[in-house]
Amino acid sequence: MEEFSVVTGISRPTISKYFNDPSSVRHSTRERIEAAIIRYGYRPNLFAINQNRKFTKNIGIIVPHIVDPFYAEIVRHIELRCAEAGYWAIVLGSHGDPEREANAIEMLYSLRIAGAIIAPLGDSSAPDRIRQLASDIPTVIFDNHMNGEEIFVGTDNFQSMGLMVDYLCRSGEPPCFLDMPAVNTNARERREAYVRAMEGQGLDPFVIPVETTEWHFEELGYRTGLKLLPSRDLPWNTVLCANDRLAIGLIAAAFERGTVVGRGSPSALRVAGHDDHPMARFTAPGLTTVAQDYVSIAENSVTTLFDMIEEGRRPVDPVKRVEGRLILRASA
Structure with missing residues (x-):
């Protein structure tokens, strides 16, 4: 900006004032500055300007x-x-x-x-x-x-999980819960919310535990599904996953094992999730879930x-x- 001031003959404070707010300088001065910008190809370092302020943006x-x-x-x-x-x-x-x-x-x-x-x-x-x-x-x-x-x-995990448990109980068998790794408070809140909601329905919760702290949820849902689905050692044919990424992996495992996912057939596995992941509507079948706002x-x-x-x-x-x-x- 100092060099630009020298070649244009316009004071540095005026140039600085222009770049902060072009309307704050006189029309004729603004025209001179804008013509010089084109002539010299000048571009101010906005990051440096920002850092030089008393309060950055x-x-x-x-x-x-x-x-x-x-x-x-x-x-x-x-x-x-x-x-x-x-x-x-x-x-x-x-x-x-x-x-x-x-x-x-x-x-x-x-x-x-x-x-x-x-x-x-x-x-x-x-x-x-x-x-x-x-x-x-x-x-x-x-x-x-x-x-x-x-x-x-x-x-509000307690509201959202409660909403899903209530729907699944009203529309078919109660849900088992595929847990997520206990990496943060969301994991604990969603598990607790599921337990509370099931107890509120007068039902015993059934949590499918996980033994990892990894964030690779799709892989975790897939691996868990490959182990669970052949035996179907679950009290109900409905699985509520702690998040959609787990559910996407579980649906992939069901396809590989030849297990039908969806509503209708008594032997089908119902799968639901939480978050409304952008890919949730494109799974086969589309994933029932709770959308975060x-x-x-x-x-x-x-x-x-x-x-x-x-x-x-x-x-x-x-x-x-x-x-x-x-x-x-x-x-x-």
Whole structure:
């Protein structure tokens, strides 16, 4: 910008003022600057400009897996809202690795972010480090509650799982529950929600346990299905999976074992999930599930964060739970 000022003969403060708000300089000066931009091919370093401000417009986002469709959809909505409000979203993935998550947090400090939106890994996270960030910088936690004083936005697992258990019991046999690895509070809440809902129906819950902490849910559902389906050693021909990715793997295993999935035949296996994964409607048959409200989770996270940054206002209720919606397809 200093060099551009020299070659154009326009003062650096005026040029800086133009790039912050073109309408803030006189029309004739604006025309001179824009003509010089074309002539010299000048492009300002917006990152450097942002870092030089007293308050940056950088918003840091950390998610466990950027390629996971749930996180990808949330991040997409957050990025759009940030852009509309004049903020720059910087997305970092922890890749299921606690050390990478800790490094991502350090990176946010170095970027002088105005605020952060984080989905922690869960039990393997360093909660003290995340809470320290939240005390230093406006921060909203989403998806995985850390059971502290943090500001949180996420799905009401007890409402959503209860909704699904009620539907499955009304429409056929009660569901067994294919658990997910106990990697975070979502895993524990969904299992507990299933147990409560079954007991509320006067039924004994039946949990199919898992013995891994991996995030490869499709593979886990597939392997579990290959073991379970030949013997069908289950009290009911209905399986509610803790998430859709498990259910997608289970349906693949059923196809391989020649087990019919869906409604109608008494011998068919009914399969249901949770989340409304973008691929859930394309399984064969389409997956009955509970949809998480991606837009509401993203919108609440961003709105809460902007209020904290711009108004210095902490929400009266730090925890926002969003209800799920039942999506009926042919699998159950």
